[in-house]
Structures are given as structure tokens and as C-alpha cells.
Amino acid sequence: GESFYGIKISLEDVAPITTPNAIVNYEYAFKKLNEEIGQLKKKYLELPKKLEGELNRIKNRNQPQISKLKDSIRNTEYQIRQTKLKARQASVDLNDLVEKAKTEQQHALKKVKEAIENAKEQEIDAKNKIGEIEKQIKRKIKTKERERDNKITEAQNQVATQTKQIEAEIAARKNAFARRKEEVALQKNQELGNKGADTDRLGAIDKLLSKIATELTFIEENRDTVVEYKKDKRELFDRVKEFKNENQLLKQKLEQEKQKYNRLEHSLKEELEVIKNSIKDIESRLRNIKEDLAEFSRFKSSEVYQSIESFMTDSDENYKTNQRCKLIIEDINRAYYQKITQETQLKEDINKFLGNFSEQNLFNFRTNLITIDEYMDSSEKLMDFIEEDKIAEFEKRVYERFANIVTAIGKETTELISKTGEIQTIVRKINNDFMERNFVGAVKKIELRVDESANNVVVVLKLIKEFNDENALDLGEATLFSTPNREASNKKAIELLKQLVKEIDNYKKDDVSLSDSFELKFRVEENQNNTGWVEKLSNVGSDGTDVLVKAMVNIMLLNVFKKGASKRFKDFRLHCMMDEIGRLHPSNVKGILKFANDRNILLINGSPIESTPLNYKHIYKIEKDSASITKVKRIVSNFN
Template identity: 40%
Template sequence: DYIGKSRPQVLFYERDKEELFDKEPATRSRKKELDAKLVALDERFALKKEKLQVQKKGADEHLDRIGKELHLLEDGLNKVEMFRKDETFCPPSVIEIGEKPTRKNCDVIVEELKSLIVSTIRKTEEFKKAVTQFNGNFSSKNTFHFRTELVGEQDYYDFASNLCEFVDNDKISDYQKHISERYTDIIRRISQEVGGLTRNESEIHRTIKDINDDFVKRNFAGVIKEIALRPLQSSDKLMQLLLEIKRFSDENQYNMGKVDLFSQDSREDVNAVAVRHLLSFMKFLLDEPGRRRLALADTFKLEFRVKENDNDTGWVEKIANVGSDGTDILVKAMVNIMLINVFKEKASRKFGDFKIHCMMDEIGKLHPNNVKGILDFANCRNILLVNSSPTTYNVEDYRYTYLLSKDGRSNTQVVPLLTYNKIEK
């Protein structure tokens, strides 16, 4: 039964197998086509996948770049905020400035601002230093009316602006013309003042000659054999400069300043020399600010020559070291007495002869013989000496002798001691 039952199934299987074998070529062909399609699909998939991976990579890179830019922007904004809060560094003007389109990052802009601010501060300090150095050449009362006291930063800018205007408009030429007229007046004024000082030069020489003649006429009977005086040109530098200015003014009085009918071709050279003289005069006054006046004694130098026994001092500027201290005082007293006598005789020609009293100090340093000699030296010229001394001298040398003392209330008491009248034979 089993064999009988199963055989049809085998037959059927074989019949199906025969049908399948009949379809094998078509199936193989179909499979080949499908394999080809699968390969094509795999290639298309690979290409699509590669393209999408490239796109994804680009998108990831773009996203990463945007993230970095966002981070830079956030970091830059933080730096901007920190910069704006820095009151010691960020100027208020930067905060007030509005927005300005730019492609630069905030941190780059902040660094550029910092660099610009530091550079501006450095250049501003250099500018102020240059202005101060230039401004130091002028006094508060300068001719150009430049402001010398600069406090705030704006003062320095205003000074530079005014200086640029001064140069651009060539105002220096106007000042040169104005000053060329003024320095002529200054030169002439100096010449006039110096002329007033030296106008009595001949009288001084005549007075010195009268003093010398007076000693020869009425000599001193004692150790002093000769006293002579002589005037010389002043050694004072200021006086020498003023005399040079006066000579220059006298020689070029018609050839300074503006052109006129008397001007010569060398006027510009003369003006240059005049300016140099005034600059030298100004420099001298600046070097010696304490000197406010020029005395008559500065206009000439006086020298003395004294012979004391066999000692000859030669020509010296000061009466010193003639001998002892007493001798020096004696010589000085004699010179003063002769000087008083010269002026006394001039007055006597107008009012008649008269006597004059003269105080003499330090009489105690003189030798007793010289005391009598100086009294006779003065009395023969009708000059009566009044002097005091802690030492008692020969009472016959004086006409009146007094004693001066202090009482309990520090009042000076004058007590006449002796009156000596010499009997003429």
C-alpha cells in the first residue's frame, strides 16, 4: 500500500522537476538580470551614501564653524563688556559713539581700541612734552603774548592751534617790523641814560686832580709822603656793555630801524648788530636778576697810590695793607678830608670861606703823633674834627675835651673837662 500510495507522489515530483528544469534557463537569465540590477542598486546606493556623507560632513563642518563663531562672538561681547566697565582705561567718548558696520570680531576691535588708546596717550604725552619744551623759551610777559601757564589737556591743544595760526599767517614778520622800531628806541634810550651817567666824567677827573693838588699844596707832616688818585675805565662788565651800546648808537643813529633818507646800504647789518647788543644786555640782566641799578661808582675805576716812608703801594684799587691798621685808617681819613675840602672850596667861591665840622671814628687806632698830624691836616683846611677815643691823648692837640658817661637810666651825660686856647705869639 505504501508503495502504491507513494509512487504517484514521486511521479508528481519528477514531473515538477522536469518542469523546473525546463524553466532553468529562464530562471538563470532572470537571476542574472536581477543580480545586475542588484549591483546597479548597490552602486547607486554607494554613490548616494557617499554624497550624503559628504553633505553631512559639510553640514557638520559648517555647524562647527558657526559654533566657533558664536563662541568668538560671545567671548568678544564679554571682552567689550569688560572694556566698557573699565573706567580707568575706557574713555567715556568710546561708550557714547554709535554703532558702525564692520566685519571684524569684537575682541579684535577691543584690542585695536586698546592699542589705539595706548598709542594716543603716548603721543599725547609726547605732544605735551614738546609743547612744554617749546613754551619754556618764553616768559609770562613774552612779546608774542604766548600763554605760558598750561594746565589742562585742552590748553595744550589751544596753544598748538594758536602757534599753527601764528606760523601759517606769518605773524612773525609783523613782530619783526614792530620790534625793529622798538629796539631802535631802546638802543637810543640806553645811550641817553649812559650819556647821563658819563656826562660828569670830566668833573670827576677834575675833582680827582684837585684832590691830588690839595695834598701837594698842603702836605701831611708825618709818615705819609704821598697820596695820589687816578681814574681808569670801568671794569664792570655791565658798564662796558652799556658803553659799547652807546658808542654803537652814536655811530649809527641814522642807520637803525626803518629805512629813511639817511639810511645806508648796510642798514640790515647794523640792525643785526643792534639786536645782538640787546640780546647780550638781556642775558646779563637774566644772569644777575638781583641787580636793579647802576651806580655812578660803576662808571669808572679809582686807583690809589700811597707812599708811607719808604713803602710804596703802587697803584691799587683799595686802600689796604699800606701799613698797620692805624696807617690804613689814617690814609682813608686823609682822602676823605681832601675830598670834603674840594667841595668846600667850591662852595666857598659862592658863599665865602667857612668852617665845617666832620666826625671821625676809630681815632683810637691811630698813633698819638698821627692824631696831631690828622688834626692839623684838617684844621688847615678849616675842617674841624669831632672824634672820640677810649685813650687819653695830648690835650693840647684839641681845643675842647669832654667826658661822656651813662647815668642809671642809660642817658648820656656830657661833661666839659677842658678848653684849650692856644696863644698866638
């Protein structure tokens, strides 16, 4: 830069170093650089020829494969033409299928209507037959039930009537017999008593006879009932088994009739279900045909159909199919949009890939692609590039180039950091200078130190330099001296170069100066205050002390550089403008002036405020006249 730690230095009047050895070194370095420039120009001019030769060699080597690919392209074009013919045939087949579907639809509808009419007639006949059978069975059942009920009612009525008559007659006879019995018994007992008979014994016998007579009477009275019972038993009760057998036979017949009915009903239902299924199948086919026709009508107005319309003129028996037209259209749409998606993805992938290359890239990849044919051609070339392993050839060229770059960076970095010893010497002289001529009692020590640079670019440059020193034989192409780690070393070198490029972009400067290769740190002890090692001096003490310390450091730096630049002159003096001198204590103003004058550095106080004028040798007044011309007038000079 134009300043050194805030102090501008003009070296226009300083003569350059013209020692014989330095001149010889410069001439040798200049000659060597010219030779290197000539070699680089020669290599640069040879690169197009070399590249053209490489391309011709690659072309000749790949000519058989190119021929095969051309044959493959011709075969593919033939297949495309055949596919177009087949697509046209498919279109014709589709139209035929539509017409055939319409005809089949009409015939199917006619058959369905006839089948429905027949099924309805059969269903009516079956229902009529079933109704007649059910009526006959019901009539027989009702007849038998009526006969049974009539017989039971008749028998019950007869029994009830006879029972009433018998009961009435029995009651009358009982009453008469009881009266008569009482009369006879009374007479009998009187007569027998008169004759001296045993009336008690006779009473017992009478009771027994009465009991027997009662039983005989009961038997006689119920004889008709027994006869009727026997008749009923003979006609009814004894025939219970017969009635049960007849009932069982009737039930069996009824069950057989029901089974016949169920079989007939099941058969008719199966036939009806078959007819319904046939109707559903035909209706489903009709719906499918209508849907296919509607879908094809919509499809004809789409961009997909327009893209394949040229293929829809001819037909081919090999491409006939039973698949629905709707499904075929869905497959065509899916394939069409999948093709668009794949083309879009291909464009994105290729653009993303080509985004890593400039238009004049090393691989001659086209970067300004527009049409899909250009993208397809680019992808095929990229496939050839990968399959033929062309990257290995370019890798070989890149290795040659970056090996030279790494070597050059290592050499320049070595030259850059070789000045570290000289810088350490300068710092040591500055530290010694302060110890010898310190005039400020409050400042006990001012010390400088050189540390490793924290600049990221310099750090990476040093890493590259160290890597080049350790792996010089492994960089670039394989040689007799290469080690098995050559590939890893090359990859590491590329990573370091990438890191360097990244740090240079972040650095945002065009070059790296010597001051970037190290960190200059200061440490000041002032009374009880120790700043520690810092890059900038601040808060050493009061404002005046800060200005004083900074001025002393800058004067010591100027003195060291002045000595290096003034070897031709024994009495070499340097004039410097000092700012902010008004902040110094008056006792320190004279001291800092003497501190600088002892080193042949003359300070100029540019402050407009006058203070301690006797400390200066000359006092000037600077002003502009009416013509804006600056004039300098000497006011006071002190020659003591």
C-alpha cells in the first residue's frame, strides 16, 4: 500500500540499491523469467496442435464404434418407421373395433330383449304351475280337515245328546227307586220284626243287593254308550294308525310337491340369474364401448393424439389386442407425459451438469443447448465420453497442469516466507533501539514480535508449499520415482488448489503482499499497565500516552527502514509529518522530537495551534493568497 502503519513514506529521492551482486541477481532472475515466459508461450502455441492431434487420435480409435453406432441409429430409425406403421394400423383397428362394437351392440341388445321376453313368459308359466299345485294341495288339506272336523263334531253331538238323556232318566229312576225302596224297606222291616227275623242282618244284605243293583243299573244304563264307544273305537280310535299313515303320506306328497316347486323355482332363478348376468355383461360392454368412444373423441382433440396422428393410418394384425381403448389411451397419455417428464428431467440434469463448465471448457461440451435433439445428442456424447473413459485422458492433462501450478505456488511461497529472517532481524533491531534510547519514564518497555500469519490465503499457500516439498515426485503423470500414493497425492493437491481458489475469492484482493505473510504484534508496559501481545496499540494509558507510544513505534520502524535505504549516504535525513502532537504533554513533545532527531528523522508539526515553539528549529506560516496560491513564510528559526 501507500502507507506503513499509518505513516506515508516518500522514497522518490532515495536511490535504489545498486550493489553489483544485487544487479547480477536481478539480471539472472529477469533472464530466467524471460526463459520461463518463452517456454510457456511455446507450450501455449503447441496446445491447439496437440489437442487437434489428440482429437484425431481419439476419432480414429473410436471410428469402429462410431460405425456401429451409426448402424444402430439406422436400425433404430427403421424400427421407428415400423412403429409408425404399426401405430397407423392400430388406429385402423381401433376404428374397426368401434364399428364392430356398434354392430355387436345391436345384435346383443336384440338377443337380450328376446331372452328377457322368453324369461318373462317362462317365469309366468312357472308361477301359474306353482299356483295350481299350491291350490290343489290346499284344497286336499282343507277337505280332509273338514271331514275330520265333521266326524268329530257329529260324534261329540251324539255323545252329548245321549248323555243328557241317560242322565235325566237315571235321575228320575233314582228318585222313584229311592222312594219305593224306602217304602218297601219300611214294610219289610215291620213284617220281619213282627215275625221275629234278624232285621240287622237283613239290612246288611239289602245294602249289598242295593249296591249290586246300582252297579247293574249303571251297566244297563251305559250299555248304549259302550256300544257307541266301541263303534267310535272301531271307526276312529282303532284307525288312528291308519289316519296317521295317511297323514304321513299326505305330508310326504306335500313335501315332494314342495321339493318339485323348490327345484323348479331354483332352476328358474338360475336361468333368470344367468340372463341377468348376461344382461349386466352386455350393458357393461356397452358402457365400456360408450366410454371408449367418448374417451377416443376427447383424445382426438388432445395434443397427445396430434403428436401420434401420423402413426394412426395403417393397421397391422400383430398389434391387435383385446385391451380396452380407454386403457390404451391411458397408456399412450402416460407414456407421452412420462416422456415429457423424462425430457424435462434430462434437461435439468444436463443443465445442472453443464453449469459447471464455461463455453470454452476443456472438454468441448456444448453449454448453449436449446432443442431436445441437442439435449439428446449431448447426452449421447456424454455417454460416449464416459464409456470410452475420456476423462482419464483429460485427467492426465489436468495432472500435468496442476503439477506445474503447485510447483510454481510452492516456489513463490518459499520466496515469500524466505523474508521471515530479515523481518525478525528488523524487529530485533527495533527492540534493541528502544532499550538503548528510551526517554519516557512512564513507558517501561515497548516490544515487537513476529507471529505466524492468520491470513487464510497465506495459510493455504503454506500448506501447498509443504505439500509440494513432501510430494514433488508424486504430482502429475506417473514416473519412475512415483510412489503408490500418487493418485491420493494428486487428489489432495486438487483439493488444496480448490481451497486456495475459495480463499482468494473471499480475500477480494488481487495480490498477496509481504505484510500478509506475518502478524506483527506489540506489547507495552506503562506504569502498572501491560497490554499483552496485541496487533493494535490502544488503551496503553491516557490519550497522550497512546499517541506517544504509537509515535515512538513508528519512529523506530522508520529508522530501521531508513538505515536499509540510506547505505549510500552517511547523513541521510527523513522528514515526517506528525499529527495529533497537541495531545502530548509539553515535556514529552521535546523528548519525542529529540527521539526522532537522534535517528535523523525530522518531525513536522502541522497543527494550527501553537505550543512550545522553542522546541522546534523552524516555524512557518502557510496561507493562500487571493489567487488561491499557497505561500509559505518562515516566522522563527532556532539555531541553538
